Amino acid sequence: MTHYQFPAFSRVLHWLMAVMILAMLFIGIGMVASVTEYHWLLSIHRPLGIAILVLAAIRLLNRLVRQSPPLPNGMPTTMRFAAHGSHVLLYALMFAVPLVGWAMLSAARYPVVLYGAIHLPPIAPQSDQLYSILRTAHTALALTLFALFLAHFGAALVHRLVFRDGVFESMASLRSGRRER
Amino acid sequence: MSEYENPRPHYRLWPPSPETITSLVTIGIAVACIAAGFAYVGGYLTPQRLTQARIIDRFEQINGVHPGFRRNHAKGVCIAGTFDSNGNGTALSTAAVFEKGTTPVTGRFAVAVGKPFVPDNETEVRSMALSFRLRDGEEWRTGMNDIPVFPVRNAQAFYEQMLAARPDPATGKPDPSRMQSFLAAHPETAKALQAIKARPFSTGFANASYNSLDAFRFVNGAGVSTPVRWSMEAVDPFVAEGQAGVNKSSPTDVNYLFDDLIARLAKGSVQWHLVVTIGTSDDATADATVAWPETRTRLTLGTLTIDRIATEAPGNCSDVNFDPLVLPAGIAPSDDPLLSARSATYSNSFRRRAAEAKTPSEVQVPNVTKGASP
Ligand code: HEM
Ligand code: HEM
Numbered sequence: 001m002t003h004y005q006f007p008a009f010s011r012v013l014h015w016l017m018a019v020m021i022l023a024m025l026f027i028g029i030g031m032v033a034s035v036t037e038y039h040w041l042l043s044i045h046r047p048l049g050i051a052i053l054v055l056a057a058i059r060l061l062n063r064l065v066r067q068s069p070p071l072p073n074g075m076p077t078t079m080r081f082a083a084h085g086s087h088v089l090l091y092a093l094m095f096a097v098p099l100v101g102w103a104m105l106s107a108a109r110y111p112v113v114l115y116g117a118i119h120l121p122p123i124a125p126q127s128d129q130l131y132s133i134l135r136t137a138h139t140a141l142a143l144t145l146f147a148l149f150l151a152h153f154g155a156a157l158v159h160r161l162v163f164r165d166g167v168f169e170s171m172a173s174l175r176s177g178r179r180e181r
Numbered sequence: 182m183s184e185y186e187n188p189r190p191h192y193r194l195w196p197p198s199p200e201t202i203t204s205l206v207t208i209g210i211a212v213a214c215i216a217a218g219f220a221y222v223g224g225y226l227t228p229q230r231l232t233q234a235r236i237i238d239r240f241e242q243i244n245g246v247h248p249g250f251r252r253n254h255a256k257g258v259c260i261a262g263t264f265d266s267n268g269n270g271t272a273l274s275t276a277a278v279f280e281k282g283t284t285p286v287t288g289r290f291a292v293a294v295g296k297p298f299v300p301d302n303e304t305e306v307r308s309m310a311l312s313f314r315l316r317d318g319e320e321w322r323t324g325m326n327d328i329p330v331f332p333v334r335n336a337q338a339f340y341e342q343m344l345a346a347r348p349d350p351a352t353g354k355p356d357p358s359r360m361q362s363f364l365a366a367h368p369e370t371a372k373a374l375q376a377i378k379a380r381p382f383s384t385g386f387a388n389a390s391y392n393s394l395d396a397f398r399f400v401n402g403a404g405v406s407t408p409v410r411w412s413m414e415a416v417d418p419f420v421a422e423g424q425a426g427v428n429k430s431s432p433t434d435v436n437y438l439f440d441d442l443i444a445r446l447a448k449g450s451v452q453w454h455l456v457v458t459i460g461t462s463d464d465a466t467a468d469a470t471v472a473w474p475e476t477r478t479r480l481t482l483g484t485l486t487i488d489r490i491a492t493e494a495p496g497n498c499s500d501v502n503f504d505p506l507v508l509p510a511g512i513a514p515s516d517d518p519l520l521s522a523r524s525a526t527y528s529n530s531f532r533r534r535a536a537e538a539k540t541p542s543e544v545q546v547p548n549v550t551k552g553a554s555p
Contacts, residue, residue, distance in 0.1 A: 026222050031525075033224030033232045035336045036518055038525035039506050076192055108531070109501060111320045117510035119318060128500050132536040146219060154212045161204035163192060 004069035004170050013059045014171055020052050021094070025146050046105075047114040049098040056094035063091075072165045083155075086148060093145040099123075100141060104134035231337055233529040236522075239340060240530070243347050244295035248537035252530040254308050254324075256299055257291030258439055258544045259491045259498035262450065264313055266483035270457070273407050274399035276511030277315045279482055285314045286485065289498040290386045290442060293326060298543045300435035305382075307438065309391040309413055309453075310503035311485070322507040324523075325391035325413060329380055330373045331469035336522035338367055373470040381421040385441040387451045388417040395505065395523075396466035396515040399457070408460035408515060410473065413453035413485055417445075439544040443490055450488035454481050466515040493542040502531035 006014070024045065031041035071080055105112045106122030107130040113119045124130060160168035194201060217226075224230050240252040247255060264286050270279025278284050292299065293306035306326050313321040333339045345363035346355050364371040383389040391413045398406045434440055445451060459478045465471050493499035506514055506524040514520045 026219065029219060029223035032529075033222070033230065033234075035231060035233055035236070035522040035525045037521070038233070038528075039514065039521035042524075074192060079192065108535070110504075111318060111507060113507075117317070117319055121318070126496065126500065128495065128535040132532070135532055135535070150212050150216060153215070154208050157208040157211065158205070161208065162194070162201050165192075 004166060005173055005175065006068060006171050007066050010059075010062060010066060010068070011171060011173075013055065013062065017052065017055055017059065017094070020048060020055070021145070022149065024048055024052065025142060025149070028142055043113075046101075046112065049101050050114060050120070052094060053098040053102075056091070056098075059094075060091060069170050072167065075165070086152060086155075090145075090148055090152065093141055093148065097138065097141045097145055100134050100138045104131055104138055107131035107134055231340055233522075233525040236336065236340055236526050237529045237533065239343050240295050243343060247295075247297045247540070249534055249539035250297040251291075251295075251534060253295045254291035254293050254310075255295050255297035256304075256439075256543055257289045257308075257493065257498075258442070258542070258546060259287070259289055259493055260487045261285075261287045261489040261491075262485065262487035264455070264483055264485050267481065269480055270399070270482040271401075273401055273409070273457070273459075273480075274511040275402050276321065276399075276509045277317070277319065278313050278321055278509065279511070284316075286487075287312050287314075287498055287501070288487070289493075289501070289503065290439070292438065297540075301438040302435070304438075307386055307389055307391075309386075309389075310498075311413075312498075312501060312503065312507075313509075315509050319509040320507055321509050321512060322501075322503050322505065323393060323411070324503040324505055325393050325411075327383070327389040327391050328377045328394070329392065330376050330472050331394045331519065332370050332373045332377065333367070333519075334369055334468050334470050335518045336526070338370065339519075339522070342367075342370065369468070369470040376472065381419075383415070384420045384422050385438055385445070387442055387445045388415045388419050390414045390419075390453070393505075394469045395517045395520050396460060396464075396469070397508075397520075398466075398513040398515050400511055400513055406513065408464060408466045409457045410460070411455060411457045414456050416452040416454065416484075436544060443546055446488070446490050450486050452487075453485045455483050455485060456481050467517050469517060469519055490546050492544065492546045495539070499539075499542070500535075502527050504528065504531075 005011075027041050027045050027048070031038050031045060034041070071083060075083075102112055102120060103124040106124040107127050109122075109126045111119050112122070124134070156168050156171075159165055160172075197205070220226055224232050237252050244252070244255075251257075264278065264284045266279050266281055266284065268279070268281035270276070273279075288309060288311040291308045291310070292301060292304035293308055294304050306328055308324060308326050310324040311322065315321065333342055342363055345359045348354055349356050364374075393411045396408050396410050399409050400406045457480050458473055459480065460466060460473055461477070464473045464477070491497060504524050504527050506520055508514070
């Protein structure tokens with residue numbers, strides 16, 4: 001008998017990105033509230049955010065080509081809906097937050113510096129109003145992502161501690177792949 | 182066939198077993214701890230922490246809110262021209278702007294007050310902000326003032342000094358006792374203000390020299406990092422204000438600084454030499470209140486030529502944040518705490534003004550001025 005589990009590559013991506021995104025949320029909220037730490041935090045924020053964007057693309061492709069384990073049989077419809085819906089939203093935000101970050105810097109006509117001379121081209125026209133809208137959107141979307149992360153984290157623990165339905169283990173197991181037991 | 186460990190998981194939470202309650206409470210606490218950590222890092226639990234938003238709030242508290250304008254250096258005009266590098270800088274920095282050749286520049290002249298309609302004679306500090314557009318899309322922005330040193334060492338002192346120097350609404354003048362107690366706590370500011378007061382004013386923007394004040398680091402191809410401060414030194418001969426018969430206290434024109442600049446540019450381009458002062462290990466890089474010794478090596482890296490001037494308008498310098506930490510590879514920040522503070526504060530000022538409706542600038546450049554809009 002084997003147990004449902006995400007493929008190892010999916011699990012690696014999931015945990016790597018979980019750490020990166022959580023770090024980014026803390027870096028982001030911390031840098032805009034600190035005059036002394038602002039610069040070095042922002043210098044990490046840009047390349048780390050772009051790395052998340054790249055990984056999100058890889059992850060979406062991986063998700064589309066590889067089978068994900070089904071949800072447990074007895075799971076109520078509303079819970080399934082909440083699970084799928086929140087995962088779609090998480091994917092959307094993994095793209096939207098860094099893309100909006102990049103676009104807002106473009107609209108403000110800042111060079112989008114990643115490291116040293118390495119920088120990205122602008123992806124939005126220079127415009128004060130556009131910057132202003134995107135800057136507000138970056139905050140709103142990042143805060144939504146944080147709220148969704150909290151819900152996701154809480155739900156994962158409920159699966160583990162209350163439902164004990166194996167959903168937590170399907171992502172959290174360290175086993176290398178599907179193995180007979 | 183694959184399956185889940187527990188073939189019959191229970192999804193019913195009601196009525197909850199004591200075990201379920203314990204689990205849910207534990208999870209709730211874990212989630213709340215992360216949320217609280219986030220709120221703490223974001224400064225929501227520490228209202229007394231000095232943040233960029235609070236510094237800009239204080240600017241607004243002192244100067245009023247002038248929608249669409251910079252919260253400091255609010256009255257200004259856009260300029261453009263070129264920088265011709267003589268190649269001397271390549272020994273110190275890999276930045277492409279220092280290779281022999283020409284780099285396009287846009288910029289802004291301003292007076293260092295947060296009121297966009299302040300009469301020029303009520304101002305004491307003038308500024309030149311520049312954006313060098315390097316090849317391959319890199320950029321170097323710098324904001325310089327025509328004072329020899331900066332009055333404060335860090336953002337906290339800046340914040341306190343703003344309040345100490347705030348004019349009393351009753352008298353229109355700062356309360357001397359407040360300033361005295363600030364200076365008693367900040368002897369470095371007292372010293373810096375002496376040096377600032379001792380400097381003669383130039384008659385205008387064109388014959389003033391502007392200083393980075395903050396220290397930076399030039400990094401060359403071998404990875405050697407050199408502490409530097411830079412200046413734009415006027416080629417137009419310096420004339421002290423009183424000397425030329427311009428009486429600071431009763432000017433005939435509230436925009437005389439800007440109008441003189443427009444008139445000067447109508448006659449031809451204006452030039453400055455970019456001069457870097459090379460610091461040694463004895464020189465403080467983290468203290469902009471202290472001048473480096475006169476004996477330090479000074480190197481001329483090129484000439485700035487300004488030949489165009491235009492009213493602030495959407496799309497030109499008015500939409501640029503002259504963040505001093507927009508730097509190309511080869512120029513790095515020093516440990517001067519003012520740098521990160523400026524970057525953070527300017528960003529907040531920029532964010533607020535970008536969201537606001539624009540009022541026409543006090544400084545209007547007549548169309549007769551030659552050249553295209555910067
Ligand atoms: C998953 C990726 C990202 C997350 C989770 C994230 C999160 C955040 C957060 C929470 C803030 C603070 C918002 C506020 O309270 O106002 C922020 C600000 C910011 N982010 Fe991001 N961000 C991401 C990607 C990016 C990217 C890719 C860029 C640019 C290339 C970027 C540039 C910025 C900038 C410039 C600021 C504001 C700085 C200021 O206004 O002074 N972010 N981000
Ligand atoms: C912590 C100390 C400082 C604070 C809080 C501060 C604050 C500000 C603010 C809010 C602006 C308007 C930014 C914008 O909306 O684009 C500004 C502009 C400027 N600041 Fe500072 N500043 C500080 C230190 C300095 C220093 C050390 C210099 C050194 C030369 C300097 C030079 C300038 C210049 C040249 C501008 C005008 C740029 C332009 O014309 O757009 N500031 N400052």
